[in-house]
Amino acid sequence: MGAGRLYAAVAAGGFRRYATYRVATAAGVFTNTVFGLILVYTYLALWEERPHLGGYDQAQAVTYVWLGQALLSTLAIGGGGVEDELMERIRTGDIAIDLYRPSDLQLWWLSADLGRALFQLLGRGMVPFGFGALFFPVALPADVITWAAFLGAVLLAMLVGFGIRFLVALSAFWLLDGTGVSQMAWLAGFFCSGMLLPLNVFPGTLGEVVRALPWSSLLQAPADVLLGQADPLGTYAFQGAWALALLAAGRLVQSAAARRVVVQGG
Amino acid sequence: MAETNAVRDGLRTYRMIAALWMRSTMAYRASFALTTIVGFAVTGLDFVAILLMFSQIDALGGYTLPEVALLYGLSGVAFGLADLAIGSMDRLGRRVRDGTLDTLLVRPAPVLAQMAADRFSLRRLGRIAQGALVLGYALSTLSVQWTPLKLLLLPVTLVSGAAIFCAVFVAGAAFQFVAQDASEVQNAFTYGGATLLQYPPTVFAAELVRGVTFVLPLAFVNWLPASYLLGRPYPLDLPRWTAFAPPLVAVACCALAGLAWRAGLRSYRSTGS
Numbered sequence: 001m002g003a004g005r006l007y008a009a010v011a012a013g014g015f016r017r018y019a020t021y022r023v024a025t026a027a028g029v030f031t032n033t034v035f036g037l038i039l040v041y042t043y044l045a046l047w048e049e050r051p052h053l054g055g056y057d058q059a060q061a062v063t064y065v066w067l068g069q070a071l072l073s074t075l076a077i078g079g080g081g082v083e084d085e086l087m088e089r090i091r092t093g094d095i096a097i098d099l100y101r102p103s104d105l106q107l108w109w110l111s112a113d114l115g116r117a118l119f120q121l122l123g124r125g126m127v128p129f130g131f132g133a134l135f136f137p138v139a140l141p142a143d144v145i146t147w148a149a150f151l152g153a154v155l156l157a158m159l160v161g162f163g164i165r166f167l168v169a170l171s172a173f174w175l176l177d178g179t180g181v182s183q184m185a186w187l188a189g190f191f192c193s194g195m196l197l198p199l200n201v202f203p204g205t206l207g208e209v210v211r212a213l214p215w216s217s218l219l220q221a222p223a224d225v226l227l228g229q230a231d232p233l234g235t236y237a238f239q240g241a242w243a244l245a246l247l248a249a250g251r252l253v254q255s256a257a258a259r260r261v262v263v264q265g266g
Numbered sequence: 267m268a269e270t271n272a273v274r275d276g277l278r279t280y281r282m283i284a285a286l287w288m289r290s291t292m293a294y295r296a297s298f299a300l301t302t303i304v305g306f307a308v309t310g311l312d313f314v315a316i317l318l319m320f321s322q323i324d325a326l327g328g329y330t331l332p333e334v335a336l337l338y339g340l341s342g343v344a345f346g347l348a349d350l351a352i353g354s355m356d357r358l359g360r361r362v363r364d365g366t367l368d369t370l371l372v373r374p375a376p377v378l379a380q381m382a383a384d385r386f387s388l389r390r391l392g393r394i395a396q397g398a399l400v401l402g403y404a405l406s407t408l409s410v411q412w413t414p415l416k417l418l419l420l421p422v423t424l425v426s427g428a429a430i431f432c433a434v435f436v437a438g439a440a441f442q443f444v445a446q447d448a449s450e451v452q453n454a455f456t457y458g459g460a461t462l463l464q465y466p467p468t469v470f471a472a473e474l475v476r477g478v479t480f481v482l483p484l485a486f487v488n489w490l491p492a493s494y495l496l497g498r499p500y501p502l503d504l505p506r507w508t509a510f511a512p513p514l515v516a517v518a519c520c521a522l523a524g525l526a527w528r529a530g531l532r533s534y535r536s537t538g539s
Contacts, residue, residue, distance in 0.1 A: 023447035034454040037474070038462045042319075042326070045469040049323040180300045187307055196315045203321045 014115025054200035059139035066132030070125030149232035156239035163246025276379035283383035305392035327468035335404035340488035341463035342397025344427025352382035359442035426512035427487035433519035440530035467501035
C-alpha cells in the first residue's frame with residue numbers, strides 16, 4: 001500500500017470512528033446550540049453598548065459566536081481530540097507498538113485527527129451554525145471565493161491545532177500523567193484562540209500578544225477570513241508558519257522521545 | 267419511619283464513599299494541588315471574559331460590573347456546592363454503557379447516594395472558592411441598603427440555588443438511563459445554566475427568560491433574589507414575593523427530580539455482559 005493511501009485510510013478510519021456515535025453527536029450538537037444561544041445574547045448586549053467594537057458590527061459578532069460553536073469540537077479547543085488516546089498509549093506503553101509500525105508516528109496521528117476533525121465539522125459544526133444563521137441576523141459572504149478561502153483557513157487551523165496537541169501529548173513521555181499539562185493547554189487554548197471573546201476585543205498590549213500566538217490561528221483567523229476582516233493570503237502565511245514550526249517541533253520532540261522508550265521483558 | 271431510615275442510610279453511604287475518595291485523592295498530593303489550581307483558573311475564565319467585556323463598556327444590559335459580579339457569585343457558589351455534592355452524576359451514562367452500574371445495584375445501599383459520592387473530590391472546592399471571591403467583591407463594592415430580611419435572603423438563596431442545581435443534576439442522570447450516550451445534553455443544562463445565570467436577565471430574549479423561569483426554574487437561583495437585593499425591576503414583571511420563593515421551588519424541583527430518578531432506575535435493563 002502506498003504511503004498516501006495508508007494515511008488516507010487512517011483518516012477515513014478516524015472519520016468513521018466518530019461517526020459511529022450518533023446519539024453522542026446529537027447531544028453535542030444540542031449542547032453547542034444551547035451555549036451558542038447564551039453567548040449570542042451576551043454578545044448582542046455588548047455590541048449594543050459599543051457598536052463596531054473590535055471592527056465588527058452586530059451581525060458579524062453573531063456570526064462569530066456560531067462559528068466558534070461550530071469549530072469548538074472540530075479544532076478540539078475544549079479537548080476531545082486524538083491526544084487523549086495518544087497520551088494513554090504512551091502511559092500504558094502501547095506506544096512501543098506504534099513506533100514499531102512501518103509508518104510515521106506523527107503523520108499517523110495527524111491523519112487520524114484530520115479524519116476526526118472533518119467529521120466534527122460536518123456532523124457537529126454545521127447544525128449549530130445553520131441554526132444560528134436561520135434565527136439570528138448573520139453576516140455571511142455571498143461569493144464562493146471567500147467561502148473557499150475560509151475553508152482553507154479552517155484546514156490550516158486543523159494543522160496548527162494538531163501541532164499544539166501533539167506536543168502536549170508527547171509531554172507524557174516525560175511526565176507519564178499528562179492530565180495537568182493537557183488542562184493547562186486547554187486553558188491557554190480557550191483564552192488565546194478567541195473562544196472566550198474575539199481577540200480583537202482584547203484591550204491594548206494583551207490583545208497584540210494573543211493575536212501573535214499560535215492559538216489565534218484556530219478560531220480568530222478563519223473567522224476574520226469569513227467575515228472579510230483579514231486578507232486570506234496574509235492569514236495563510238501566519239497560520240502556515242505556525243503549523244510548520246509546531247509540526248517541526250513535534251518531530252524533534254518525537255525523535256527525542258523515541259530514544260527514551262525502553263521495551264521491558266521479551 | 268421507613269423513609270427517614272432510607273435517608274439516613276443514604277447519607278451514611280454518601281459520607282463513607284466520599285471519605286474513601288478523599289483519602290484516595292490525597293495519596294497524590296501534587297496532582298491534587300495542581301488540579302485544584304487549574305479548576306480554580308478554569309472557572310475563573312468565565313469571569314475573565316466578563317472583565318474583558320467591562321474593559322470596553324460600563325454596563326451590560328443596564329447592569330454595572332459589581333451587579334453582574336453579584337449574579338456571577340450567587341450562581342457560581344450555588345453551582346459549585348451542587349457540583350461538589352453530586353457533580354459525578356453525569357458519569358451515569360458511562361456506567362450504564364460499560365455495565366459497572368450493576369455493581370452499585372447489588373450493594374445494600376441506595377444507588378443515588380453511591381452515584382452522588384462516586385469520585386467525590388475536594389478539588390471542586392476551587393469552583394466554590396472562585397465564586398465566593400467574586401461574590402465577596404460584589405458585596406463589598408455594591409451599596410445595598412441592608413435589612414435583616416436581605417441578610418437572611420443571601421444564605422437562603424445560596425442553599426436553595428444549590429438544591430435547584432442538584433435537582434438538575436439528578437434529573438439529567440435519570441435521563442441518561444434512557445439515552446446513555448447523551449451525557450452532553452446534561453452539560454447544556456448544568457454548565458449552560460450556570461453560564462446563563464452569570465449574565466443579567468435583561469440581556470436575554472423574553473421567551474428564553476420565560477423558559478428558565480417557568481419550565482426549568484433556574485431564575486430562582488439568583489436572578490429573582492438578586493433583583494430584590496439590588497432593588498431592580500424583576501424579569502417578566504414577576505410579583506415581588508417571588509424573590510423569596512427559591513426554597514419552595516428548590517423543594518419542588520428536588521421532589522420532581524427524585525421521581526424522575528426512581529422512574530429511570532426502574533426502567534434500567536442491564537447490558538448483561
